[in-house]
Structures are given as C-alpha cells and as structure tokens.
Amino acid sequence: MTPKLFIDGTWQAAARGGTIDVVDPATERVFRTCSAGTADDVDRAVTAAKRAGQGPWGRTTGRERAVVLCAIADAIEREKQALAELEVRDNGKPLAEALGDISDAAYCFNLYAAYAEELDARQGEAIAVPDDRFKTTVKYVPAGVAGLIVPWNYPLLMAAWKVAPALAAGCTLVLKPSEFTPLTALELARICEEAAVPPGVVNVVTGYGNDAGARLAAHPDVRKLAFTGSVPTGIAVATAAARDIKSVSLELGGKSPIVVFDDADLEQVVEWVMFGIFWNQGQVCSATSRLIVERGIAGRLIERLVEEARKITIGNGMDEGVLLGPLVSRSQYDKVLGYIEIGKQEARLASGGRRPPGFDAGYFLEPTIFTGVPPDARIWREEIFGPVLCVAEFGTEEEALTLANGSEFGLAAAVMTRDLERAARVADRFEAGVVWINCSQPNFLEPPWGGMKKSGVGRELGTWGLMNFLEPKQITNYLSPAPWGWYLKG
CATH class of the missing domain: 3.40.605.10 (Aldehyde Dehydrogenase; Chain A, domain 1)
Known part of the structure; x- marks a missing residue:
C-alpha cells in the first residue's frame, strides 16, 4: 500500500x-x-x-x-x-x-x-x-x-x-x-x-x-x-x-578546510581527516573535503591516508563491519563520478575514483584522494558531496589561511597542531560558522550550527x-x- x-x-x-x-x-x-x-x-x-x-x-x-x-x-x-x-x-x-x-x-x-x-x-x-x-x-x-x-x-x-x-x-x-x-x-x-x-x-x-x-x-x-x-x-x-x-x-553547502601543521600527531591527523571526509560517504555539508597540509608532513600524511583509505570496508549498510555504504541515488552517484573525471584533468588521482571491484549494482564508490590540487580547480572550489578528498600543500601560516578562506563557502573549518596558541589564532581567522581544533565533525546539539557566506x-x-x-x-x-x-x- x-x-x-x-x-x-x-x-x-x-x-x-x-x-x-x-x-x-x-x-x-x-x-x-x-x-x-x-x-x-x-x-x-x-x-x-x-x-x-x-x-x-x-x-x-x-x-x-x-x-x-x-x-x-x-x-x-x-x-x-x-x-x-x-x-x-x-x-x-x-x-x-x-x-x-x-x-x-x-x-x-x-x-x-x-x-x-x-x-x-x-x-x-x-x-x-x-x-x-x-x-x-x-x-x-x-x-x-x-x-x-x-x-x-x-x-x-x-x-x-x-x-x-x-x-x-x-x-x-x-x-x-x-x-x-x-x-x-x-x-x-x-x-x-x-x-x-x-x-x-x-x-x-x-x-x-x-x-x-x-x-x-x-x-x-x-x-x-x-x-x-x-x-x-x-x-x-x-x-x-x-x-x-x-x-x-x-x-x-560547504567546502570545508582542514589545516594540518607539521607538528601535529600524524596518526591523529589520519583518523580525523578520514572521519571528516568519508563519514556518511562524504555526504555531509560540513565535510572537511579540502586538506591543507604543511609541506614538512605532506608526503607521509598522504601515504598514510592512501594506505588507510584502501582498507575501508565498502558494502551494503546492513552488513556487519561496513564503514562506507553507497551514495544515496543515481543522480548523486553520476554527479560525483563526473567530478572525479574533472579532477583527473586538474590534479593527481592518488587513490580510488571508481566503482569497487565485485559490485555490479548499487551506487558504490571507492574513497577517493586527489593530491596537488590547485586553488582554481573545480574539485577544490565546488561542493562534490561524496567521498572525495582534495589535498593542497602550504609553506606558511598565512598561506594556509589564504587557501582555507579562499572559498565562497564558510560552514566549517578545522585546524590540527600541537601549538595551542597557533590553533587559537588560526581558529579566530577562519571564515566559518563552526571551527574544530584537533578534530573534525564532532557535533553537539547545544551550540549554534550554521555558516557564513554562501x-x-x-x-x-x-x-x-x-x-x-x-x-x-x-x-x-x-x-x-x-x-x-x-x-x-x-
């Protein structure tokens, strides 16, 4: 009925x-x-x-x-x-x-x-x-x-x-x-x-x-x-x-940055970056989909992210142990795949970007990581709303903030560093309604939620x-x- x-x-x-x-x-x-x-x-x-x-x-x-x-x-x-x-x-x-x-x-x-x-x-x-x-x-x-x-x-x-x-x-x-x-x-x-x-x-x-x-x-x-x-x-x-x-x-919408300084704990960064973009198949308005990482830690971090992304269990959400389910619809699946094809022309595909082997049906997609993404790339500027992480590197704090704030969106932003004074300084300068320090995506119902700009x-x-x-x-x-x-x- x-x-x-x-x-x-x-x-x-x-x-x-x-x-x-x-x-x-x-x-x-x-x-x-x-x-x-x-x-x-x-x-x-x-x-x-x-x-x-x-x-x-x-x-x-x-x-x-x-x-x-x-x-x-x-x-x-x-x-x-x-x-x-x-x-x-x-x-x-x-x-x-x-x-x-x-x-x-x-x-x-x-x-x-x-x-x-x-x-x-x-x-x-x-x-x-x-x-x-x-x-x-x-x-x-x-x-x-x-x-x-x-x-x-x-x-x-x-x-x-x-x-x-x-x-x-x-x-x-x-x-x-x-x-x-x-x-x-x-x-x-x-x-x-x-x-x-x-x-x-x-x-x-x-x-x-x-x-x-x-x-x-x-x-x-x-x-x-x-x-x-x-x-x-x-x-x-x-x-x-x-x-x-x-x-x-x-x-x-959102295109939220996560800024990582080279003094941050590498394994904690891996965990929070992964959670920030692959939770709920990346279909999160506040997903920290732009990773802005200091050059001193960039190579090791990207290597670890690719390694861990390939371990994520993909499948039907009803199956035990699944961490990444399908995207919500055919239209959303096609949209994300379209962005991945654009990304291949704009940056380096480090991992994922395709239907996982063994899945003939369902809107399944491997967790995807692009590196060397320029700030004028569409995959950097536009909201993809899928499990797609874009990575760019920086040399100075000012450069990191320019990359982070150089967006028409301003929902959320995250910073990871052991230097709490620097963390507070960067948090104050983020153009975002929600800011996380040494984490990404924790959400409580008591504080205000919402964004700036678009x-x-x-x-x-x-x-x-x-x-x-x-x-x-x-x-x-x-x-x-x-x-x-x-x-x-x-």
Missing part, C-alpha cells in the same frame, strides 16, 4: 494520485512507493496548520509542549532499531551510523523539551530602560506556520533539528522531506499522531521539490521557512521568502534554533499616574 500524506491529523491520499519510487541505493531496486504530494496538498496542509495555530495549541505553555516533545523522543528511542534499518534502506548509510542518527534525533526532542520549559520562565522578563516611568517586558510568541524542507543525507535527524524547536516554540508546521528519503519522515508523523499531537500541528507532505517544495516556500500563510540543502535551491527558497517578507533560515543564513540548534521559531514582542507600560504631557513640551 502506498503511504499517504499526513495532513490535519489524518492520512490522506495525494490530490493528483502521483507516486514516488523509493530506491535502495545498495541494490538500485525500488522497495517502497510513496505519495507524491503537489501544491494542492501543500495548500491543504498549510490551511490545517494555520487553523491549528489559532486553536488551543497556540495557547499552550512551554511545559505542556515539553510533555509532547518527550513523548516523541521516547517513541523514537523505543523504535530506534526499526527506524535505523529503514534509514539504511532509504539512504544507504551503514547501520551503526543510522543508529547513532536516530539516537541523536531522540535527544534533540528531549533537549527542546527542556528549552520549552525554560521558555516559560522567560515570558514577561523585564528589560531595563532609562526612564522609570515606564516598565518594559518581553514575551516570546510563536512565529506562526513553519515550512520545513529537509535533505536526504540525515533524513530523520535533520527533520528533528527543525521539528523539535518549532514545536517547542509553539509553532505549527508542514514538513517536506527529500523525495529520495521520505520514509522516516512519515514514521515521525505516525509517532506524532500516537503522541497525541493535536490535528494540524504537524503535517508531512512527501513530494518533489519543484512542486511541493516550491509551493511550501511560496505559500503566503507560511511565516517561517527553514531549509537545509543546496545553494541553488536555497536561493530559490530565499527568493520566495522575500516576496512575503517571511523569516528564513538556510543551512546550505553556506547559509541564521543558526540552528541550541537556544539559537528555538529563537528561529519565536517572535519577541515588546510590551511597554506607562506607570506614572500623571499624564505624560508630551504636547506641552517645548
């Missing part, structure tokens, strides 16, 4: 009856079919969300919303194994990674439950003003209907990053997952239904970006847009938001993520019993 759309607390068929084939990237076979929602379905979902926001949900306290968020978290944790296995078939990532993602999604709902409770204490907080005849307070009100558009690389986790703070703030929402990985978003809708989330508060519309996604971004009753994905689509979302002056947050607008996670879905309202009260008499002045 084709899963339906979740609108206004009920499971409804797509208005035009279209479907989406969900493909297992390890086998290239269709294993599920979903409804393809269109603009008509988005309109119904937004109408339901707007009505729900004007109802009792819009008047709930943070404590009341926290109960719902905790119930969702408990259900996700309880169903972790099944959700992770579904994510593996949907996305291709190894099961161990998927299990971690699902646990993080549950943690995210619990974290925002705590923030929702804390929000109650902040309501009506006093703001000091320089005239004691007035008392000014601030209340935090929900931003309104939120349109949430999430990517395919972390399907449930990226949904949690947006759904949890939206609910904590008291918003209602329409979630549009990627057409490549829609299944766990539908499971989240079921979990919300079972957690007694009121009808219309959470709506999930599966569909294609150029139809359902475009309508969600342009709908006049959507007051907040939160999008994670590519720069071109982010530009389209921001353009649609500008027409109605919607609040918008964008988490877009990597996005605004910040997610932590209390910054909650504020994305709130509108601060100033209330100023005149306390003096006497008239102000402004018309008598002068």
Whole structure:
C-alpha cells in the first residue's frame, strides 16, 4: 500500500494520485512507493496548520509542549532499531551510523523539551530602560506556520533539528522531506499522531521539490521557512521568502578546510581527516573535503591516508563491519563520478575514483584522494558531496589561511597542531560558522550550527534554533499616574 500524506491529523491520499519510487541505493531496486504530494496538498496542509495555530495549541505553555516533545523522543528511542534499518534502506548509510542518527534525533526532542520549559520562565522578563516611568517586558510568541524542507543525507535527524524547536516554540508546521528519503519522515508523523499531537500541528507532505517544495516556500500563510540543502535551491527558497517578507533560515553547502601543521600527531591527523571526509560517504555539508597540509608532513600524511583509505570496508549498510555504504541515488552517484573525471584533468588521482571491484549494482564508490590540487580547480572550489578528498600543500601560516578562506563557502573549518596558541589564532581567522581544533565533525546539539557566506543564513540548534521559531514582542507600560504631557513640551 502506498503511504499517504499526513495532513490535519489524518492520512490522506495525494490530490493528483502521483507516486514516488523509493530506491535502495545498495541494490538500485525500488522497495517502497510513496505519495507524491503537489501544491494542492501543500495548500491543504498549510490551511490545517494555520487553523491549528489559532486553536488551543497556540495557547499552550512551554511545559505542556515539553510533555509532547518527550513523548516523541521516547517513541523514537523505543523504535530506534526499526527506524535505523529503514534509514539504511532509504539512504544507504551503514547501520551503526543510522543508529547513532536516530539516537541523536531522540535527544534533540528531549533537549527542546527542556528549552520549552525554560521558555516559560522567560515570558514577561523585564528589560531595563532609562526612564522609570515606564516598565518594559518581553514575551516570546510563536512565529506562526513553519515550512520545513529537509535533505536526504540525515533524513530523520535533520527533520528533528527543525521539528523539535518549532514545536517547542509553539509553532505549527508542514514538513517536506527529500523525495529520495521520505520514509522516516512519515514514521515521525505516525509517532506524532500516537503522541497525541493535536490535528494540524504537524503535517508531512512527501513530494518533489519543484512542486511541493516550491509551493511550501511560496505559500503566503507560511511565516517561517527553514531549509537545509543546496545553494541553488536555497536561493530559490530565499527568493520566495522575500516576496512575503517571511523569516528564513538556510543551512546550505560547504567546502570545508582542514589545516594540518607539521607538528601535529600524524596518526591523529589520519583518523580525523578520514572521519571528516568519508563519514556518511562524504555526504555531509560540513565535510572537511579540502586538506591543507604543511609541506614538512605532506608526503607521509598522504601515504598514510592512501594506505588507510584502501582498507575501508565498502558494502551494503546492513552488513556487519561496513564503514562506507553507497551514495544515496543515481543522480548523486553520476554527479560525483563526473567530478572525479574533472579532477583527473586538474590534479593527481592518488587513490580510488571508481566503482569497487565485485559490485555490479548499487551506487558504490571507492574513497577517493586527489593530491596537488590547485586553488582554481573545480574539485577544490565546488561542493562534490561524496567521498572525495582534495589535498593542497602550504609553506606558511598565512598561506594556509589564504587557501582555507579562499572559498565562497564558510560552514566549517578545522585546524590540527600541537601549538595551542597557533590553533587559537588560526581558529579566530577562519571564515566559518563552526571551527574544530584537533578534530573534525564532532557535533553537539547545544551550540549554534550554521555558516557564513554562501553556506547559509541564521543558526540552528541550541537556544539559537528555538529563537528561529519565536517572535519577541515588546510590551511597554506607562506607570506614572500623571499624564505624560508630551504636547506641552517645548
């Protein structure tokens, strides 16, 4: 049976009856079919969300919303194994990674439950003003209907990053997952239904970006847009938001550098560089895909990276011991292979760059390393979003920073050195929203997440993520019993 759309607390068929084939990237076979929602379905979902926001949900306290968020978290944790296995078939990532993602999604709902409770204490907080005849307070009100558009690389986790703070703030929402990985978003809708989330508060519309996604971004009753994905689509979302002056947050692409000085511990560098680019098949917006290494250590480091890359176990994400699964889709696979062919003309292919032997089906690709990559190369400048590492060498700290910051992206950056003063100095000069010292890719849900330049607008996670879905309202009260008499002045 084709899963339906979740609108206004009920499971409804797509208005035009279209479907989406969900493909297992390890086998290239269709294993599920979903409804393809269109603009008509988005309109119904937004109408339901707007009505729900004007109802009792819009008047709930943070404590009341926290109960719902905790119930969702408990259900996700309880169903972790099944959700992770579904994510593996949907996305291709190894099961161990998927299990971690699902646990993080549950943690995210619990974290925002705590923030929702804390929000109650902040309501009506006093703001000091320089005239004691007035008392000014601030209340935090929900931003309104939120349109949430999430990517395919972390399907449930990226949904949690947006759904949890939206609910904590008291918003209602329409979630549009990627057409490549829609299944766990539908499971989240079921979990919300079972957690007694009121009808219309959470709506999930599966569909294609150029139809359902475009309508969600342009709908006049959507007051907040939160999008994670590519720069071109982010530009389209921001353009649609500008027409109605919607609040918008964008988490877009990256081409993040990892700068390695020759005093760094070689084996630690190998571990963090490998993790930074090959985790999740390199399909990570913050992947440290540009290795900028000091010449004194470059030869030994490249040799060790090639050696370890060739040891990585590739296979179906459901198989034990697999570290690198398939890419998510045929289109993504072809895109990455296209960049590899470009890279062969621009730099030296040191390792990988092909389908691994023995794999006749599935979107599998060997971990790939290019060396001697010039700063004007396309593989250096453009986001590949696959297991492809580009290496360049430097002689001075200033040269390293020029290479690191010479990008239109600014999501993340890493530096590895034993000299902590130098590490702090370089970290301060990175043009990036997230900086790592002597590591790459650790991500916690409490600090802010987001980038500079073309990597996005605004910040997610932590209390910054909650504020994305709130509108601060100033209330100023005149306390003096006497008239102000402004018309008598002068």
